[in-house]
Amino acid sequence: MRKSLIGAVIAALPAMLSITSCNDGKSEPTVSAAKTGTLELSGMDVSVNPDQTDQSDVTVTSGSRNDSNVDVGAFVIDLLDGKGQPTASWTYADKPSMHVLPVGSYTLEIRSHKETAAAFERPLYMGSREFEIKQGTIYNIGAVTCSLASVKVTIRYSDELAALMDAEVSSVKVTVGSSQLTYPVSETRPGYFHEGKSLVAEFSGVIKGNKEQMIKAIPDVKPGHHYIITFAVKSATGGYVDPKHISIDTSVTVERLGYTVDMDETILDSSDRPNGGNGGGEEPSEQISFTSSTLSFTDNNPTDLAEAKVLIHADKGISSLVVDIISDDLTDDFLREVGLASTFDLAAPGEMQGALAGLGFPTGAEVTGKTDVTFDITQFLPLLDIYQGVHKFHITVTDADGNKADRTLSFIVE
Structure with a gap:
């Protein structure tokens, strides 16, 4: 009987201690809070500025053009963790003022849109910043500069060729990566391509009643560069043009941050190039x-x-x-x-x-x-x-x- 009573008292001890603790007015120990910090976005400033190409704390794609009319409100912000996995996404106009994050390394990426298809007059601007969240601190993202991240392509024709070809059935098809745009003769707007490393411009049309084809290939195109491809009549030695047989020639000019490079000497003819080339100039x-x-x-x-x-x-x-x-x-x-x-x-x-x-x-x-x-x-x-x-x-x-x-x-x- 005595042993049974002692056993009952021992079994009841946890409950008794719990009651005593409550009666003493002391709370249970709490689990320590997760290690977090805060990202401040209220002061974030986004701009499109071609001159911001070499800043240690802002990663941009060089070669943009300054365009003060760009509306950054619809720009998309993606927040990536240290493993490159997305943790949050907003538009610039709808971003929160503050965002709590676990301690760690992050990258904030911002772009004008997420479409990958090529389009006329729809450039892609991008910028990013890497930062670290520390426990109990606030990190102000500050200013991020975005620059042109597309390959910009404009097609032009010499006056002489324009006068000879049938504009209704002539055009140039430009392919960069998996994206294509067709430029009718009347199309003067630049096209923007957001992915791909090689460019192929293929002219197909009718010149003085004869169907002609000409291909210009550029094997290594770069974002932030403007490629101006001009199709013209190819003259023989001395400038003579055979009216019964008209061949097409091309020239390429590249614009980047205020200086130009004539690519006639860097793009080889099909018989000379080691990998890619103009593809139709013979x-x-x-x-x-x-x-x-x-x-x-x-x-x-x-x-x-x-x-x-x-x-x-x-x-x-x-x-x-x-x-x-x-x-x-x-x-x-x-x-x-x-x-x-x-x-x-x-x-x-x-x-x-x-x-x-x-x-x-x-x-x-x-x-x-x-x-x-x-x-x-x-x-x-x-x-x-x-x-x-x-x-x-x-x-x-x-x-x-x-x-x-x-x-x-x-x-x-x-």
Whole structure:
């Protein structure tokens, strides 16, 4: 009986102690608060200023133009943690005055919009700032300067070419990465492209009743730069222009922060460039022809074709058949994995002969000296499906007399 009473008292002790504690007016110990600090956004100032390109505490994309009419109220603010994961998002107009955050490193990114598609007169401005939140402190984000983060492209025509071409059926299609814009002859506005590393401008139109095509490729374009591409009549030596046969030439000027660079000397002709190039500047030759019943040389081709072949004819026999692959994703590193490169000559394939033959391409003796060669890209098409976007194959044929002609095949993966 005594043992049972003692056991009952011991069992009741926790409850008794709890009652005593309450009666003493003492509260339970509380768990320590999480380690946090505060981000102050009320004093945040956002501007678009091209001169702010080298500040230690503000990361911007250089090359913007000053535009005091830009409304920053709709700019999107994203807050990323130290691992790059989003933790909050607002527009500049709707941002809070204060925002509590766990202690740690963060990046605030701000951009004018989140659309990735190219558009006329819709530039993308971006800016960012890295900062650290410390326990019990307030961090004032202050001023962030945004700069142009798009590739800006303007198409122009010389007066002479404009007078000769049919403006109703002529245009230039510009591709940067996976985005495209078509510039009718009447389009004078700049287009803005927000992603991609290579630019291809393809003129297609009618000049004095003849259908003409010209391609200019720039393999390494940079955000914050304005590329002005001018199409003009290509004159022969002495300035003579054959009225029965008019060829097109191009020039490229790049504008960045008040200075210009003429790119005529930095963009190589198709016969010289190691990786990409103008893609269509060779004088057409009646002795060299390209025909295909399944592929277009002016429009994008799909990749689900049962057959993708081009018949190449050269009266004097083919001495070289150079192929340039122009694509943001089919890089040399990627192509090297399948034994290829972004530029190869089917007449002299070298160490790539095995890989090219395995993909169904004619090589070596099957090309050199031949008057008719079938360029068969059918087995290569599945490689294109790996990446969305536009992939171009620029083919330049040189015959035994040195005559040249070229065509471009474009494939789109959606």
